[in-house]
Amino acid sequence: MSAIQASSSFAPVLIVAGPTASGKSALALDLAEAFDGVVINADSMQVYKELRVLSARPDDSEIARVPHRLYGVLSGREACSAGKWREMAMAEIADCHASGKLPIIAGGTGMYLNALTEGIAPIPDIPARIRDQVTTELEELGHAAFFAKLQADDPETAANLDGSNTQRLIRAAEVFAHTGRGLASWHKEPVITPPENMKFKKLCYMPPRDILYDRCNRRFDLMIEQGAIDEVKGLLALELPETAPVMKAVGVREIAAYLAGEIDLATAKKKSQRETRRYAKRQLTWFRHQMLAKEIIDAQYSESLAAKMRHDVNQFLLTTPK
Template identity: 85%
Template sequence: MPTPNKPDFQPVLIVAGPTASGKSALALDMANTFDGVVINADSMQVYKELRVLSARPDDGELARAPHRLYGVLSGAEACSAGKWREMAMAEIAECHAKGKLPIITGGTGMYLNALTAGIAPIPDVPMRIRETVTAELAEMGHVAFFDKLKRDDPETAAKLDGNNTQRMIRAAEVFAHTGRGLASWHNEPVLTPPENMFFKKLCYMPPRDILYDRCNRRFDLMIAQGALDEVRDLIALNLPPTAPVMKAVGVRELSSYLSGTTDLETARDLSQRETRRYAKRQLTWFRHQMTDKEIIDTQYSESLADKLRHDINQFLLTTPK
C-alpha cells in the first residue's frame, strides 16, 4: 500500500454492489494489488451456517488474500448494524496498524452506512428478548401490543404506523432490553468514523439483464454445491423464525421442498425470483442512498481494472490534506 504524507492517514476502500454483481472478485483483485484485507459487509455472510447460500468466498479465494468477518457468528446470534460496525472498526484498525489496506465489500447498505455516516449507539438486543417480544405480539394482537408500546415509549410510538410489525417489534425489544425508548437512543450522539479516516467508494452495478442472469445461474450453482444439505442442517438447529439467518434468500423456499410441500423446480424458481428482487432493491438503495460513490456499470475487464488501480493509487497518495 502506498505511504501517504500524513502518518495518521486511515484509508478505507469500499467495494459495494448488489448480490451476484461480481464485487467480491473486484475486491479480491484490488486486495492483491494493494496488499489489502477483504472485510465482509454482507449481513448473511457473517453466519457460519450459510457458506453456500450466502456465496461466501471459497477456499481458493480465501488463499489469495486475507478475509475477515466471514462465517464468524453463529446463526443463533443476531448481527445488527451496530455489532457489525464494532467488528469492522476493529478489523480496520488492525489493517492500519499492519500497513494494509482495508477493503470493505458487501451489499448490506445499512452496514456500510453505519460505517461511513455513523449510527446511534443502541445496544444489541439479545435473541431471547426478540423472541419474547415477537411471541407477545402474536398473543396480544397488533392493537393491544401497540397500545402497550404507546404507554412504554410514547415518543417512538407517535412516529410509528400501528400496522408496521417489524418497526413495532424493534421499538418494543429496545425498550424491553434497555428500559429506554428507541427515540431516546436516537437522540444520543451518533458514532461516527474518525476524522482521519477517508473512504473511497466503488459501487459495482452491472446492467440489470446481466445481473439477473447472474442471479439465476448462481442459484443453480448453489444447488449443485450443496445448498439443500446446508438448509437441512440449518433446520436441524431448531432456530426461531425470527433469527436473521432463517431469512436468507433460499432458506424458506428450499425448506418447503425438504418438507415435501413443494417440488424442487418450484423452490428453485421462487428462490431465483427472490434473489432478483433482492438485487433490484439493492440497486435502488445504492443508487439513491449511497453518497460520494463511483458507479461502475460496465463489464469487468482488464482495462477497467487498470483504471481502478490508477484511481485507487491516486486516492492513497493524495487524499490527506
C-alpha cells in the same frame, strides 16, 4: 504493491459495494491482491456460519489468496445489528492499519455501510436473552396485541412503524425492554462517527441489469449444486424462530417449503430466483440514492475497467487529504 502507511491524518478504507451477484466480491479480491489488502465482510448474511452456500461466501481458494475477515463468524442464534457489525469492523480496520494492510470493506448491506461511513446512534447491543423474550412475546400475543403494547410503552417510536413489519417491531421492543428508552429517543443522541483521520474511497459496482439478473438466476442453480438443500436442513435443525435474521436469507424459506413437501424443487428454485432478483433491484435503488455518481461503476467488467479502478485506488492512497 507496498503496504499502506496509516497515520494520524490519513487512515484509508476502501469500500467495494454493490448488489447481490454483481461481482463485487471478486473485485474486492482482485484489489486486495493488488494493494496488499484484507477483505472485510459487510454482508448481513455472510456473517453467519450456517449460510456458507446461500450467502455465497468466498470459497477456500479465494480465502487462500488474501485474508478475509467477518465471514461466518456468528452463530445463527445471534442477531447481528448494524451496531454490532460496525464494532467488529472497526476492530478489523484498526488491525489492518496497525499491520500496514489496506482494509477493503466488501458487501451490499446498506445500513452496515452507512453505520461505518456516516455514523450510528449509540444504542447498546441487545443481549440474546432479551431478543428471545421479545420474540416469544410476539408469538404469544400476535402482531396486533404486540403492536398495541409497543404503542403504550413507546408511542413516539410506534408512531413511525408499520405494525405488520415483524423485524422492526422486534427491534423497537427489544431496545425498549433492554434500555427503558425508545428507538426514537436513542436516535436523538449524537451519532458515533468515524475517526476524523479515517478516509473512505467508495467503489459501487453495478453491472447492467440484464447481466445482473442473469447472474442472479445462474447463481441459485449453482447454490443447489453446491449443497444449499443440506445447508437449509442443518439450519432448520436448530429450530430457530422464523423471526431470526438468519432465517430471512433468500432461499431459506423456499427450500424449507420444498423440504416440507409443500412445493417441488423446480418451484422452489423459481421462487428463490425471483426473490434474488427483487433483492438485487432494491439494492440497486438504494445505491443509486446513496452513492455519488462518481462512485458508481455501471459498465460491464473488463480488464480496462479493472485497470482504471486500480489507478483510482492508487491515486486515493497516494493523495493524503489535508
